[in-house]
Each structure stands twice: as structure tokens, then as C-alpha cells.
Amino acid sequence: MAEAFDVVVIGAGPTGENAAARAAAAGMSVALVEHELLGGECSFWACIPSKALLRPAEALWLAKMAPGAREAIKGPLVASAVLEHRDYMVGDYKDDSQVKWAEGAKITVVRGNGTLTGPRKVRVESRDGTVRELEARRAVVLATGSKPRLPDIPGLKEAKPWDNREGTGAKEVPKRLLVLGGGAVAVELAQAWRSLGSEVTLAQRGKSLLSRFEPFVGEQVAQALRDSGVRVLLGTTAARVQRAGDKGEVTVTLTHGEEVRADALLVAMGREARTEGLGLETVGLKGGGPVQVDDQLRAKGVEGGWLYACGDVNGRNLLTHMGKYQARLVGDIIAGKKVHAWADAKATPQVIFTHPQAASVGLTEAKAREAKLPVRTVQYDMQNVSGTGLLGRDLKGTAKLVVDEKRRVILGATFTGPEVGEMLHAATIAVAGEVSLDTLWHAVPSFPTMSEVWLRLLEAYGL
Numbered sequence: 457m458a459e460a461f462d463v464v465v466i467g468a469g470p471t472g473e474n475a476a477a478r479a480a481a482a483g484m485s486v487a488l489v490e491h492e493l494l495g496g497e498c499s500f501w502a503c504i505p506s507k508a509l510l511r512p513a514e515a516l517w518l519a520k521m522a523p524g525a526r527e528a529i530k531g532p533l534v535a536s537a538v539l540e541h542r543d544y545m546v547g548d549y550k551d552d553s554q555v556k557w558a559e560g561a562k563i564t565v566v567r568g569n570g571t572l573t574g575p576r577k578v579r580v581e582s583r584d585g586t587v588r589e590l591e592a593r594r595a596v597v598l599a600t601g602s603k604p605r606l607p608d609i610p611g612l613k614e615a616k617p618w619d620n621r622e623g624t625g626a627k628e629v630p631k632r633l634l635v636l637g638g639g640a641v642a643v644e645l646a647q648a649w650r651s652l653g654s655e656v657t658l659a660q661r662g663k664s665l666l667s668r669f670e671p672f673v674g675e676q677v678a679q680a681l682r683d684s685g686v687r688v689l690l691g692t693t694a695a696r697v698q699r700a701g702d703k704g705e706v707t708v709t710l711t712h713g714e715e716v717r718a719d720a721l722l723v724a725m726g727r728e729a730r731t732e733g734l735g736l737e738t739v740g741l742k743g744g745g746p747v748q749v750d751d752q753l754r755a756k757g758v759e760g761g762w763l764y765a766c767g768d769v770n771g772r773n774l775l776t777h778m779g780k781y782q783a784r785l786v787g788d789i790i791a792g793k794k795v796h797a798w799a800d801a802k803a804t805p806q807v808i809f810t811h812p813q814a815a816s817v818g819l820t821e822a823k824a825r826e827a828k829l830p831v832r833t834v835q836y837d838m839q840n841v842s843g844t845g846l847l848g849r850d851l852k853g854t855a856k857l858v859v860d861e862k863r864r865v866i867l868g869a870t871f872t873g874p875e876v877g878e879m880l881h882a883a884t885i886a887v888a889g890e891v892s893l894d895t896l897w898h899a900v901p902s903f904p905t906m907s908e909v910w911l912r913l914l915e916a917y918g919l
């Protein structure tokens with residue numbers, strides 16, 4: 457006989473954990489199904505380890521910009537200590553603390569692979585072959601995340617390249633690393649492994665890095681990578697890949713004809729929703745792509761509105777904080793609240809944790825113009841505010857606002873520079889809250905912080 461819960465959540469990454477927590481906090485009984493580690497990709501093989509690898513290099517870079525501290529630095533990063541710090545931050549790849557948290561939140565953890573077997577029905581098969589049948593009285597939430605995309609390039613699969621798991625989890629620093637891709641994973645991990653001593657080449661098919669951001673972001677991050685010794689190749693990608701033996705040198709022939717040899721090859725070419733084998737066809741959906749959802753995160757095309765999908769699996773915004781946002785809403789919606797997800801389309805923030813950092817929220821100028829909005833932009837150099845100069849010599853960056861001229865509200869904001877990620881939330885509040893420029897003029901930034909750039913931007917606008 458099936459075990460009944462109000463809500464069954466499949467996948468215990470940050471999204472599934474939050475959906476389960478919110479539903480449990482509203483008094484519902486919740487089963488959280490996970491076949492690997494509670495905490496998901498983000499905690500063990502993505503956000504946390506990548507940031508743990510990047511932060512020491514950023515701290516060293518900032519110290520080198522501060523006279524007095526600079527002179528105290530006697531050598532490069534100690535790679536073994538950085539890798540140890542990474543292992544500490546991922547809890548040595550154990551999820552004990554998360555299990556404890558789930559128990560405390562009155563969530564029933566069910567270990568095993570979850571598949572839909574029909575409306576409101578989930579079958580969980582554990583590694584030892586034990587099967588548990590679950591039934592959801594109110595809702596099933598899919599939060600199965602995503603997996604790396606491996607393009608069909610001759611020899612690539614056979615060469616056993618690194619994906620984000622080895623890219624964040626490798627125990628040794630490769631002498632030579634080739635990174636394929638030019639998005640967030642590529643730039644962050646290229647910089648991280650370069651800082652640990654690898655000779656890094658990055659090959660990006662497009663003409664710029666980080667193409668979803670304002671164009672100056674990709675240009676400045678490319679320059680920073682080059683300054684730190686990464687060879688950045690734009691407009692080229694792998695045409696063929698060959699590995700000598702099982703663990704030997706890898707040779708990649710790039711589309712412009714050059715051959716690059718490396719000890720490790722990292723594929724950072726985007727991600728795909730994890731929906732195959734999930735039993736979607738048993739409820740009338742197709743597997744293989746993201747689960748299409750409406751603004752209440754309900755799967756489109758499923759009668760009765762009992763199936764939800766949030767986080768990477770619905771393909772709306774592949775970011776932990778956006779998955780968690782959707783998850784909180786799903787918990788509330790199942791509990792009967794009338795809410796919907798609108799920040800996805802209007803006010804999604806993102807920080808790229810390279811040094812310098814890049815941070816943006818809302819629409820870029822190009823996207824706003826594409827949407828035919830009445831756009832005016834203002835831009836200011838971060839180095840011209842006292843806060844930046846005090847943080848260190850020769851630190852630079854750019855701040856840009858995309859303003860809706862008619863409504864005098866900010867549609868999008870982008871910052872580059874040292875630690876600008878921590879400045880982003882002010883912009884997110886302004887964008888999500890549609891705070892008028894005239895009101896923002898009275899939001900006084902402290903002196904001498906980098907946030908004074910807000911004053912300069914508003915002055916540039918004409919206030």
C-alpha cells in the first residue's frame with residue numbers, strides 16, 4: 457500500500473529543500489525524495505565549492521591592491537589549503553547536517569530515485585532495490601535540477617572531460633586546463649584553477665564572454681582573465697577531441713584550426729533539465745526538456761493542477777536563489793495562498809564571482825530596447841567614487857542603470873568591480889519595488905562606501 461503525504465517533493469537540492477520546508481512550516485506532511493545528497497548540485501558540486509575555490513584568490517588580489525598589506529604578501533596562494541577549504545565548505549561531501557535540518561523541520565526524507573507512476577503517485581527505488589510507493593494528497597513538486605550539456609563534438613564524450621563535478625571537486629591542480637564555454641561556469645572556474653597554478657586556456661564559441669550581461673561585463677571579465685594569465689580565445693570552439701589512452705594528454709582541435717593540448721578538459725557549455733526517466737509520460741507530459749510551468753509553477757498540460765516544477769528543472773532561471781524563490785512560492789500556493797512568480801521575468805539578480813565581480817539585476821539595455829520600453833541609460837566609473845579608492849589602489853569598474861523614462865523607475869542595473877555582489881541587493885530592491893528615481897534621491901548612501909555610485913548615477917540622470 458502507498459504511504460500518503462500531503463506533498464511529495466522529488467529532488468532535495470536548494471529548491472526541493474525550500475519547497476519542502478515551506479510546505480512543512482504551513483503544517484503539511486511532506487516527503488522529500490533524494491537519490492544522492494540532500495543539498496543537491498549547488499551545495500556539493502556547484503555554487504559552494506566554486507565560490508570556496510574563488511574567494512582566496514579574490515582576497516589575495518584585494519590585499520595586493522592595498523598598500524601595506526601588499527608588501528606583507530610573501531608568495532602565491534597555497535593550493536593545498538584552498539582545496540582543503542573547498543572540502544570543508546562542502547562538508548566533505550556528506551549531507552548529515554542537512555538530514556538533521558530536515559528532521560528538525562518535520563520533513564520525511566526518502567532515499568532513492570523518484571519517478572512519477574501516475575497522477576499524484578511517486579515510486580521511489582533505493583540503491584539496494586527496495587521500493588516505496590508514495591501518494592500525494594495535495595501536490596507533487598518536481599525539483600530535480602539540471603545536468604551538464606555535452607554537445608555532440610567528435611571524441612568529446614570518449615575523452616571523459618570534466619563537468620562541473622570534477623571542475624569544482626578535483627583533488628589535484630592540473631598542469632594545463634582547457635575550458636570550453638564562455639558563460640558563468642567557464643569564467644569562474646577558469647579563474648579559480650588559474651589562481652591555483654594551472655595554465656588555463658578558455659575557448660568560447662561566441663564573440664564575447666557572459667553574453668547575457670551588458671557588453672562591458674564580458675569585456676572586463678575577459679581582460680581580468682587575461683591579466684591573470686588565462687589565454688582567452690573568442691569565436692572558436694572544439695571541432696574534435698582526442699585523449700591519449702585513458703588518462704593521458706587530451707588534444708583538442710579548435711574550429712579555427714589550432715590544436716590545444718591539456719591535462720584536463722572542462723566542458724562548461726550550459727545545462728539541461730533533469731527530466732529523463734522521471735515518468736513524465738505517465739501524467740501526459742514529454743520527458744527530455746524543461747517542464748513548462750505557468751506563473752504559479754504548475755506544470756502546463758496536467759489536469760487537476762497537482763504537479764509543480766521549480767528550480768533548474770523548469771528552465772526559467774538556472775540560479776539557486778531563483779529556484780529557492782520559486783520553491784517558497786510553491787509551498788505557499790499549495791497551502792492556499794494566492795501568489796505568483798513575477799521576479800523571474802522582471803528582477804532576477806545574478807553575481808559572477810570572478811575578481812572583479814560582476815553583478816546585475818533586471819533587464820539589460822538590449823533586452824529593454826527589444827521589449828520596446830522607453831529606455832534611457834546612465835553609466836559611471838566605479839573608480840571615481842571614494843569608496844573604491846579606499847578599498848584599494850587601481851581598482852576599477854562600471855555601474856550602469858537602465859531607466860524607464862516614462863515611469864522614472866529602474867528596469868535594470870549592472871555593476872562591475874571589487875565585491876560589487878554585495879551592492880546588488882540595493883538595486884534588486886529598487887527594481888523589484890519600482891522605487892522612483894525621485895524617491896531614490898533621498899536614499900542616502902554612507903560615505904565613503906562604493907554605494908555612493910548611486911548618487912553619481914542619479915546626478916548623471918539629471919537629478
Ligand SMILES: Cc1cc2nc3c(=O)[nH]c(=O)nc-3n(C[C@H](O)[C@H](O)[C@H](O)COP(=O)(O)OP(=O)(O)OC[C@H]3O[C@@H](n4cnc5c(N)ncnc54)[C@H](O)[C@@H]3O)c2cc1C
Pocket residue numbers: 466467468469470471472489490491492493494495496497498499501502503504506507568569570571599600601602620624641730734766767768769773774775776777778779
Ligand atoms: C559550477 C556551478 C556554479 C554555480 N554557481 C552558482 C552561484 O554561485 N549562484 C547561483 O545562484 N547559482 C549557481 N549555479 C547554479 C545552481 O547550481 C543551480 O541553479 C541550482 O543548483 C539549482 O538548484 P535545484 O535544487 O533546482 O537543482 P539541483 O541543485 O540540481 O538539485 C536537484 C536534486 O535533485 C536530485 N534528483 C534529481 N533527480 C532525482 C530523482 N529522480 N529522484 C531523486 N532525486 C533526484 C539530485 O540528486 C539533486 O540533489 C552554479 C552552477 C554550476 C554548475
Ligand SMILES: NC(=O)c1ccc[n+]([C@@H]2O[C@H](COP(=O)([O-])OP(=O)(O)OC[C@H]3O[C@@H](n4cnc5c(N)ncnc54)[C@H](O)[C@@H]3O)[C@@H](O)[C@H]2O)c1
Pocket residue numbers: 607636637638639640641642644660661662666693724725726727773774775806807808809
Ligand atoms: N555565479 C553564478 O551565478 C553562476 C555560476 C555558475 C553557473 N551559474 C548558472 O549555471 C548555469 C550553467 O552555467 P554555464 O556556464 O554552463 O551555462 P551558460 O548558459 O551560462 O553558458 C554556456 C556557454 O557555453 C557555450 N555553448 C553552449 N553550447 C555550445 C556548443 N554547442 N558549442 C560551443 N559552445 C557552446 C555558450 O556560448 C556559453 O558561452 C547558468 O544558467 C548559469 O547562470 C551561475
